[in-house]
Amino acid sequence: MDATAKPAIRLDNVSKQYPDGTVAVASLTIEIPEGELVAFVGPSGCGKSTTLRMINRLTEPTSGTLWLEGEDVTRVDTVRLRRRIGYVIQQVGLFPHQDVRTNVGTVPRLLGWDAKRIRERTEELLDLVGLDPAVFGKRYPHELSGGQRQRVGVARALAADPVVLLMDEPFSAIDPIARGRLQEEFLRLQAEVRKTIVMVTHDVDEAVRMADRIAVFSEGGKLEQYAEPATILGAPSSSFVADFVGGDRSLRRLAVTPVDLTMLAPLSDFSLTNRDDIPTIPVKSSLKDALAVLLAGDTGWVAVRDGSETLGVLSPQALHQTLRHALPPEAASVDD
Numbered sequence: 001m002d003a004t005a006k007p008a009i010r011l012d013n014v015s016k017q018y019p020d021g022t023v024a025v026a027s028l029t030i031e032i033p034e035g036e037l038v039a040f041v042g043p044s045g046c047g048k049s050t051t052l053r054m055i056n057r058l059t060e061p062t063s064g065t066l067w068l069e070g071e072d073v074t075r076v077d078t079v080r081l082r083r084r085i086g087y088v089i090q091q092v093g094l095f096p097h098q099d100v101r102t103n104v105g106t107v108p109r110l111l112g113w114d115a116k117r118i119r120e121r122t123e124e125l126l127d128l129v130g131l132d133p134a135v136f137g138k139r140y141p142h143e144l145s146g147g148q149r150q151r152v153g154v155a156r157a158l159a160a161d162p163v164v165l166l167m168d169e170p171f172s173a174i175d176p177i178a179r180g181r182l183q184e185e186f187l188r189l190q191a192e193v194r195k196t197i198v199m200v201t202h203d204v205d206e207a208v209r210m211a212d213r214i215a216v217f218s219e220g221g222k223l224e225q226y227a228e229p230a231t232i233l234g235a236p237s238s239s240f241v242a243d244f245v246g247g248d249r250s251l252r253r254l255a256v257t258p259v260d261l262t263m264l265a266p267l268s269d270f271s272l273t274n275r276d277d278i279p280t281i282p283v284k285s286s287l288k289d290a291l292a293v294l295l296a297g298d299t300g301w302v303a304v305r306d307g308s309e310t311l312g313v314l315s316p317q318a319l320h321q322t323l324r325h326a327l328p329p330e331a332a333s334v335d336d
């Protein structure tokens with residue numbers, strides 16, 4: 001964690017015991033750095049949603065302290081607290097009898113914004129989530145696809161510019177192809193708005209792809225490991241974490257391991273009739289992207305580009321070495 005980054009959210013020894021005696025979260029301390037996307041993963045019933053809902057106090061903690069931007073919000077008025085925290089859930093929870101524009105303007109209306117400002121803000125947000133306001137603004141939720149509804153849900157959650165966005169399984173009800181597209185769009189949106197986001201997901205690939213940091217929980221809201229995706233996959237802290245992220249975590253790791261620029265050979269080393277034939281990848285590509293491009297091409301080489309400048313060429317041998325380096329054999333077994 002960047003030592004200078006101040007946490008947007010801090011849970012301090014927070015616990016939740018439901019009235020029937022179930023201890024969903026025993027005693028959890030975790031900090032969410034400002035501007036980061038943190039994914040909560042873990043087996044069913046381990047307390048992910050309870051923890052998420054304690055952040056906006058839809059579920060009141062039994063004990064412990066909750067901090068938002070350095071302020072103790074454990075006992076502040078929940079209506080005011082929730083205005084600072086957007087919330088997106090799996091079934092979106094759009095109001096079925098209100099059109100898209102009215103749905104998106106919900107919180108600004110509650111805040112008493114004037115009509116012109118609400119209209120401008122809803123237009124801006126619909127544009128931001130990739131829905132043309134002229135086409136979609138007047139539609140009702142049942143006139144939208146699942147993915148479009150989800151975008152409206154995100155636009156609505158962002159409407160009053162909250163400091164934090166909580167998302168509980170936001171993409172899980174959407175088919176895999178549309179989900180991939182939404183995830184990508186969401187990452188683009190996040191690069192623009194840079195909110196502090198906490199997301200619960202069942203999908204390890206989604207967490208690896210989207211999160212700056214992953215929190216792996218076990219039963220009772222026990223934080224097993226809290227680290228960047230590459231660390232969770234490459235150095236799981238226990239056999240529990242290793243088992244949870246799965247036997248194919250080595251392959252998952254390729255998606256978060258960048259191409260090693262020290263392995264590139266100069267383009268001039270290659271006697272090619274037409275250098276334009278070499279497939280290229282951008283400098284920030286992952287090993288997974290490099291491998292995919294290499295397999296799709298005929299030349300066996302991949303040029304790495306920074307804008308229009310070619311930095312060098314990745315040969316199959318260099319890629320093989322990088323893969324072996326990225327996927328050491330010991331990564332396959334982890335002991336407690």
Ligand SMILES: Nc1ncnc2c1ncn2[C@@H]1O[C@H](COP(=O)(O)OP(=O)(O)OP(=O)(O)O)[C@@H](O)[C@H]1O
Pocket residue numbers: 018019020022023024042043044045046047048049050051
């Ligand atoms: N209102 C409630 N009353 C009693 N127990 C509850 C309540 N809500 C959740 N629980 C219990 O608390 C524990 C944690 O539930 P929670 O929904 O936080 O888990 P989760 O990790 O989000 O699960 P999932 O991945 O299945 O959604 C579970 O044992 C669950 O049965």
